[in-house]
Amino acid sequence: MSETLDTNTHLSMYRKMVLVKLNDDRLHTEIRAGRLISPLYSARGQEVIPAAVSVNLQPEDYVVTIYRGIHDSLAKGVPVNDLWAELAGRAAGTCKGKGGPMHITHPKTGVMVTTGIVGSGIPIGAGLALSSAFKKDGRVTISNFGDGASNIGSFHEGLNLASVWNLPVVFVCQNNRYAEHTAYSKGTSIERISDRAAAYGMPGIHVDGNDPIAMHAAAKEAIDRARNGGGPTLIEAMTFRFCGHIIGDDSHYIPEAEMAEAQANDPLPQYRQWLIDNGHASDEELASMEADIGNQIDAAVEYAYSCDYADPIEVKRDVYAHEIA
Amino acid sequence: MSETLDTNTHLSMYRKMVLVKLNDDRLHTEIRAGRLISPLYSARGQEVIPAAVSVNLQPEDYVVTIYRGIHDSLAKGVPVNDLWAELAGRAAGTCKGKGGPMHITHPKTGVMVTTGIVGSGIPIGAGLALSSAFKKDGRVTISNFGDGASNIGSFHEGLNLASVWNLPVVFVCQNNRYAEHTAYSKGTSIERISDRAAAYGMPGIHVDGNDPIAMHAAAKEAIDRARNGGGPTLIEAMTFRFCGHIIGDDSHYIPEAEMAEAQANDPLPQYRQWLIDNGHASDEELASMEADIGNQIDAAVEYAYSCDYADPIEVKRDVYAHEIA
Amino acid sequence: MSEKKISILQAINMAIHDAMEADDQVILFGEDVADPEGGGVYQVTRGLSTTFGDMRVRSTPISEQGFVGAGVGAAIGGMRPIVEVMMVNFLTVCMDQIVNHAAKIRFMSGGQTSVPMTLRSMSGAGFSTGGQHSDWTEAWFAHTPGMKVVMPSNPADAYGLLRACIEDDDPCLHLEHMALYSARGAAPEKGHIVPLGKANIVQEGGDVSLITYGKGVSDCQAAAAKLAEDGVNVEIIDLRTISPLDNDTILNSVAKTGRAVVVHEAVRNFGVGAEISSRIHEHLFSDLKAPVQRLGAAESPVPFSKPLEEAYLYSQQQIIDAAKVTLA
Amino acid sequence: MSEKKISILQAINMAIHDAMEADDQVILFGEDVADPEGGGVYQVTRGLSTTFGDMRVRSTPISEQGFVGAGVGAAIGGMRPIVEVMMVNFLTVCMDQIVNHAAKIRFMSGGQTSVPMTLRSMSGAGFSTGGQHSDWTEAWFAHTPGMKVVMPSNPADAYGLLRACIEDDDPCLHLEHMALYSARGAAPEKGHIVPLGKANIVQEGGDVSLITYGKGVSDCQAAAAKLAEDGVNVEIIDLRTISPLDNDTILNSVAKTGRAVVVHEAVRNFGVGAEISSRIHEHLFSDLKAPVQRLGAAESPVPFSKPLEEAYLYSQQQIIDAAKVTLA
Ligand SMILES: Cc1ncc(C[n+]2csc(CCOP(=O)(O)OP(=O)(O)O)c2C)c(N)n1
Numbered sequence A, B: 001m002s003e004t005l006d007t008n009t010h011l012s013m014y015r016k017m018v019l020v021k022l023n024d025d026r027l028h029t030e031i032r033a034g035r036l037i038s039p040l041y042s043a044r045g046q047e048v049i050p051a052a053v054s055v056n057l058q059p060e061d062y063v064v065t066i067y068r069g070i071h072d073s074l075a076k077g078v079p080v081n082d083l084w085a086e087l088a089g090r091a092a093g094t095c096k097g098k099g100g101p102m103h104i105t106h107p108k109t110g111v112m113v114t115t116g117i118v119g120s121g122i123p124i125g126a127g128l129a130l131s132s133a134f135k136k137d138g139r140v141t142i143s144n145f146g147d148g149a150s151n152i153g154s155f156h157e158g159l160n161l162a163s164v165w166n167l168p169v170v171f172v173c174q175n176n177r178y179a180e181h182t183a184y185s186k187g188t189s190i191e192r193i194s195d196r197a198a199a200y201g202m203p204g205i206h207v208d209g210n211d212p213i214a215m216h217a218a219a220k221e222a223i224d225r226a227r228n229g230g231g232p233t234l235i236e237a238m239t240f241r242f243c244g245h246i247i248g249d250d251s252h253y254i255p256e257a258e259m260a261e262a263q264a265n266d267p268l269p270q271y272r273q274w275l276i277d278n279g280h281a282s283d284e285e286l287a288s289m290e291a292d293i294g295n296q297i298d299a300a301v302e303y304a305y306s307c308d309y310a311d312p313i314e315v316k317r318d319v320y321a322h323e324i325a
Numbered sequence C, D: 001m002s003e004k005k006i007s008i009l010q011a012i013n014m015a016i017h018d019a020m021e022a023d024d025q026v027i028l029f030g031e032d033v034a035d036p037e038g039g040g041v042y043q044v045t046r047g048l049s050t051t052f053g054d055m056r057v058r059s060t061p062i063s064e065q066g067f068v069g070a071g072v073g074a075a076i077g078g079m080r081p082i083v084e085v086m087m088v089n090f091l092t093v094c095m096d097q098i099v100n101h102a103a104k105i106r107f108m109s110g111g112q113t114s115v116p117m118t119l120r121s122m123s124g125a126g127f128s129t130g131g132q133h134s135d136w137t138e139a140w141f142a143h144t145p146g147m148k149v150v151m152p153s154n155p156a157d158a159y160g161l162l163r164a165c166i167e168d169d170d171p172c173l174h175l176e177h178m179a180l181y182s183a184r185g186a187a188p189e190k191g192h193i194v195p196l197g198k199a200n201i202v203q204e205g206g207d208v209s210l211i212t213y214g215k216g217v218s219d220c221q222a223a224a225a226k227l228a229e230d231g232v233n234v235e236i237i238d239l240r241t242i243s244p245l246d247n248d249t250i251l252n253s254v255a256k257t258g259r260a261v262v263v264h265e266a267v268r269n270f271g272v273g274a275e276i277s278s279r280i281h282e283h284l285f286s287d288l289k290a291p292v293q294r295l296g297a298a299e300s301p302v303p304f305s306k307p308l309e310e311a312y313l314y315s316q317q318q319i320i321d322a323a324k325v326t327l328a
């Protein structure tokens, strides 16, 4: 890591990372305790990516993400209260409890679509960018997806279309080396997904997605290009997924050495130490930030559980703009 | 053109080209005269590609092609009588008149699938190759498609899968510069489709598909590689489509100069002259070959029109292996 | 309605034109739809890119998942995209964007986002285009909550339904029959809207209700003329909207006639006719004088050859016979 | 049937195992199906790659169009592929290969080629997996000539239907309900076949026929037990095969009872129930004592939260009420 960013940016990134991490921990706790009924596709280990991307975004910029994307949503700014109410299926949730973790949506903070279908957010992201191109609203769209998604047709069609139409979108492939239980090389015929950008005449960036500074630089380059009319970029951010595909998955298919090495390189404690070593914050300051975030999450969980479920009649609402008899 | 092939191969290629060309001419005549009711996606101008590919194939090798692929089917060996009976919708046709021009199938000569859906023959070709890998039957599969097809998801998924599984298949992209009425660069974000092979760790060959010798060499290299366990290849064969997307299309969207230049480079008369100039055949020999082929087609058309239509009860047959009440 | 006659093709073109003129957020894309590409393979969209510019009218690469997905995204971003998927059979390559996304996003987001996108797609047997260019799957989309499905039978309805779809805040599928593109009829007034979910009684009659849509309407009219010769008074209902179905119009008609035949070009089994027939039986069990008859295509892919294609499609005689079965 | 009890999950695993043992041409692929990937996300295919090797059992990239298309090609090339598309909602990304190719190729080739491929796919609401992981679209495939569609309700049927699908010379879709994977029942004999197109009378009764499949069977059994307390004698038909429908068994039962309720988890409108209801009315118009009732899910995407998901699904009470409506 080399120093190029100011303390504010660093702390802003670290804060988002801690929020994502503690939130993920708490989700595990609540689900394991049986207090929350929800699938959980943990992004533990991938915190750096959305933190570094989102500090480069404006509040009105758009984000599209996937079932695993609670980290993307939180980093973009979805309020923890609304998020937890949704995860708890309550009427006060972002989606009235109708969407759940795989479909978090919060236009107020730019989180426009969360999809459970691998790859489908890529053309949708291109479409959001198209709306910005029409409106000249200056927005940039980030579309997040995994390494496995780079093998599905939507990836190909979405990237080609975004390139042909020169759209203001950044495709962020969070390469955590596994797609469900399938190791990268069993599904993907090329060593670097970023090299696929060349198939679309698009810049491709391969970056260590666990290195906040490198990730920040990659995101900044791509977002600036999109905002300035330079068109789309494909970023492949290398990372790892510590908690399996879904809660309950014991990662038995990951060689022990691979997991051990990844865990030894957990970006969070490393970044924390680096921030201290480089004088951006003291241990106490960070501890206090962490405690604040922890309290915020405690409050959100408590708030969520105190909320009511939506009335069953809500099944009939939001199917169409106007209820159909 | 440089000389590397023997006279037999040259004449074999030329014979196939003439067959395809005269057959196409006759289709235009019959349809225009109202004697044949059928869509026609002419491959006039693309004759070299299937001629050069198929002289490198064994009779039992598989071919998959598209609505435009009558040239591929004829070059592979589908008998003209069976073909014309099908185009005329007769019971004696390859498919009993159930398939028509977009679905020519003739397993006896290895023509396994003709599809009307852009791109869908690509994964199917991979699957045929997979069956060969299982059976170790030594077959190679050729999957033909157009330039526009390289932008659809099936292309991406099919090539990636074929590469990951190292299948004995050759993907032949017949780049005629237009997809329906859309010029190449409006749909495709990269200059050479063959460069997309790199996205799948697969060799990509860019070749002049109107040059019989170059095309022969490209096909041979790829087919040999597939047959010897070296896996798939993507060939981009540059060519042109003289008669529009479908019969009736006046190619108004093609700049006149582009069309004129392409027509001036019609590969058929050029190759004919080259064969004579290089002593492979005399003008008279070629004229006699052409006359023979013309007669064969005359006979096929006559034969087709003399055949009966299938009984209407045939609508119920071949839906399932056994008729369902 | 004016006295002027236009074709359905013209009506669709006019509807898109007028919608784009009325609302800047309306955009159009699909394969070959812009003028440099001929304004559509059937020229349905001719002139629109010249009038409204390359930004708003775009020819796309061949990538239906890509551009329908882009339609979903653009709609969420506040546009009103009209997206042409050239043929109904090609909807199979982008079902995910339509069914899992366009149709569900309003609900899954708890009403925060929506997809006011209009899909246009065409099909129709009778042209010897074979198994992958002529069949119909409207029943799939009708079975998809969140989607609306319409199919016009005449120029004024094509205009009015398409404008209603474009103005509607939910995803709509506007189905077009190739055989009807050239069908002529009274031109609609500019701005004419045919409300979604409202069927049309094309012809009143007291003996039997023929319930249909799209090309079925003219086929039923022809059959009704023959039936009239035998003294049978046919009522013809043009559904116009397949989903949501106009229960009231259907049930009122059959309550009156006591007999019904449902006619569509899609294969009969598990088709739209099944839903209509069940609803009629459910609501009018004791009023019905005969079981509802259903007509559709034969249970096979669409054959290429003319005689087989004819055997595949329902015939006028079959409509007449079905009506007579209910009268027996 | 032996006395041993096994789960549906085990039955499916055994059926694939025994089919692969019996026929070298049977191969298996899908996401994560091989043992290095855990033998399927729910371990349905555990052990098979170890037993039959990496050539015959393959985990695929995430590319359903690619690997279902490869299944089509491999089947044409003489193999009998079993292809797992993990969830029913993901069938939307490969509809083209299923509907335009697998289902149509035998017909379009005039019988020269065929696609003896078995697709397996799973779904089911009740697990708070939300709008894109739990709904059902069997009606789409039943509306597709050339396809066969089955859905087992118990382990022996799962084994027998799956083996029948694999042996069948046409493309079959084997649908699996997530809630039933752990359902236990008598183990089938090795080689047990449940013929396609034959329904099963699960319980005989003279008052009303409940017609259902999959998870609907145990739901109807539970409702029937309550109805029995009120003296209502229920006949339960487990369709087992959704397409082609077993007309004879359905019609014989309803001819006897004069009353019928169709129950499925898919949304009611334009669902499989509509076809069944129409057929019954068409054939038994004068024998019916009451209109056929249909039950299905509410007309919405599947909601995430428990109370909404419950409101979405049909309830036991609704089955009881529907039966009583026919008896009123
Ligand atoms: C079209 C489709 N196929 C399969 C699935 C099942 N599935 C869910 S997540 C997943 C793995 C995705 O891997 P990757 O893209 O690497 O993202 P990650 O989960 O690792 O973040 C699969 C196969 C799906 N949701 N959609």
Ligand SMILES: Cc1ncc(C[n+]2csc(CCOP(=O)(O)OP(=O)(O)O)c2C)c(N)n1
Binding pocket: B068, B116, B117, B118, B145, B146, B147, B148, B149, B150, B176, B178, B179, B180, B241, B245, C031, C062, C064, C086, C090, C093
């Ligand atoms: C999925 C799909 N989308 C659209 C079409 C309509 N269509 C038929 S041919 C064609 C153009 C294909 O162009 P290309 O791949 O270059 O092949 P060519 O026709 O030039 O040989 C299109 C768009 C189709 N058949 N299938």
Ligand SMILES: [Mg+2]
Binding pocket: A146, A147, A148, A174, A175, A176, A177, A178, A179, A180
């Ligand atoms: Mg991954």
Ligand SMILES: [Mg+2]
Binding pocket: B146, B147, B148, B174, B175, B176, B177, B178, B179, B180
């Ligand atoms: Mg082309």
